[in-house]
Amino acid sequence: MASLRRSLRSLLQREDEEVQNPITMSDQEILEKVYATHLPSDTKLDADSLFTIVDIILRGSTCIVDNVLEGNHETPKCVDEKLPQATFTSPLRTLKEISSEMCCKTPGDDIAHKTTMTILNLLSDYSWEAKAILTLAAFALEYGEFWWLSQLQPNDELAKSVAILKRVSALTKPAALREHFLDIYEINNMIKAAMEVIEAVFELQKLTSYDAVDVPALAHAVDLIPVGVYWAIITIAACVTQIDCLTTDSEQRQELSYFGQKTRIVLAKLKKMIFICEQQIEEIRSYGRLMELLRTPSEIVEVFKVLIFSRDGPQELFDGATKQMVDIDVLRMKHLFLFISTLDITEPEISILFPIYEFIKTNNQYKIVWIPIVEEWNDQLRKKFEILKSKMPWYVVEHFGSVAGYKYIREEWHFRKKPMVVVLNPQGKVLNTDAFHLIQVQGMKAFPFTATSGTRIDTKIDSSSNWIGTVVCNIHPTIDLWIKERKYIFLFGGNDSAWTRRFTKYATDLVQEPILKKAKISIELFYVDEDRSLLRRFWSGIESLFAPQAYKTVEAVPEEIQKMISFKNEGGWVLFIKGASLVLSGHGPTILKTVAEFERWKESMLKNGFELAVKEYHEKVKTYHEMVTRSSLR
DSSP: HHHHHHHHHHHHHHHHSSSOOOGGHHHHHHHHHHTOOOOOOOOOOOOOHHHHHHHHHHHHHHHHHHHTTTTOSSSSOOOOOOOOOTOOOOHHHHHHHHHHHHHHHHOOHHHHHHHHHHHHHHTSSSHHHHHHHHHHHHHHHHHHHHHHHHHHHTTHHHHHHHHHHHHTHHHHHHHHHHHHHHHHHHHHHHHHHHHHHHHHHHHHHHHHOOTTOOOTTTTHHHHHHHHHHHHHHHHHHHHOOOOOOOOOOOSOOOOOHHHHHHHHHHHHHHHHHHHHHHHHEEEEEHHHHHHHHSSSSOOHHHHHHHHHSSSOOOOOOETTTTTEEEGGGTTOOOOEEEEETTTOOHHHHHHHHHHHHHHHTTTTTTTEEEEESSSSSOHHHHHHHHHHHHHHEEEESSSSOOOHHHHHHHHHHHSSSSSEEEEEEETEEEEEEHHHHHHHHGGGGGGTTOOTTTTTHTTTOOSSTTTTHHTTTOHHHHHHHHTTTEEEEEEOOOOOOHHHHHHHHHHHHHHHHHHHHHHHOEEEEGGGGGSSSHHHHHHHHHHHHHSSGOOSSSSOOHHHHHHHHHHHHHSOEEEEETEEEEEEEEHHHHHHHHHHHHHHHHHHHHHHHHHHHHHHHHHHHOOOOOOHHHHOOO
């Protein structure tokens, strides 16, 4: 294995002989080159302890430089006293190898790149953060000693002698400081920036222990880490070259400004990625806390805080009655009706809650809170929110900041952009995950809208036609009147305007048939799609009946309800009822043909009655239609 790695390193080095300039390389190009050097093995390094030592050395050194540049030559106390693990052993041999690769290089961006690739090949066995901190440690050995000697040499003969060999005075004498002031200042800042990049790499690397499925930002983070390591190492290599130039009185200089600029950009990207990852991780933790809290609730305000508000955001409610912001403590020990909706909520849907509000105004144990669900706010949505808020006399959430809460509402309470009402008791226990339809159909008769309140409706819903009343009653005054009068009603709709026109024509012809008038059979037509609000409430009622929790007392969802759900996106559909009882339901072609061909089942009507005749003929048409459809698919 070792020989294979040496062969790969040699190959990579030969490929890189045509040296590239990092200034012209994109992050993707750098990433590809850097990844080619990465052959991690089980090589061990206590990177955290090494970072602690290097941090002490370089923070102390850069602090000395800052003081010297300011004209203060006293030895400063620049670092906190931190200690590495007692078992830590310095990887001195590796540090010397890295140091030898960096020193005595000709200035040039391309040379800095080549030096960086050589170091990465040398450290191919190590993790990303280890590569960076080893390189920084190799630099710290020299840089720390250099500035330490600058402090010791006036009073220590040994230090003074070593300082002469190291040419410390080339930078520390007053004349040298004046001449190289800007260069020294730039190097010092570059080192600080490289340290910050490596610190960010360490921080981000620790976050990669989380599952990328739960923390999507990590998918990008794993590519940003090698790029950050590359720019930290090349910055250090460029600083070594510049220091060599200054201490040897070379006329050449290493241009550092681009490396400084790039390091700042990379650091900003790393910090942003850390912030995003930490946010996503906090969302996971918050979601876990919320799940646990709602499994074992103890107090409604604590549940509400985690469900609705971000940890650092405002935690207030708008009181629609007083038009003032109030503390969420007003909800303590109260029964809550959480009215959850998008901003597409209609005035009729809002008005459903007014009888409840009027009733609980004198009963301080119950409160209504509107929770608007908006994925991304803008000025237009904010204006719409203010208009809707002004129509509500109850409490309103203005700052829904909990991502975990939004996820919980979607995943656990199955919010699908249609208005819902979640009922909670004063301990925060959920008593009904959606009482909206119950309120819509039963009104205050079902107060306080717990799951047990709903059994009064549920027990009426069986495989017969009794479910009709729960869907069509109370959605329009005219329909309510026709139902009381036990009239036949064609409720119809669909997204095919041509079908709608044809059905309206044939159904109107049927209504006006003299034979029906003679038999005192009264049929009314109601086009549901004409009123978008009514249409929405109609399908909301159908779908709420389709939900399994609506069927505590029956074995299966009635077939007719399933059939109606399948008609929702058809070109045309019809629900034919008498009073609150179902006669039949059908989709476009079959029901249109049935109504249009009255003459073919008129005799059957005279013999068997209107309802039986229309059902039998519709069944024949439907059977023939299904047979033709199956045949065409073969």
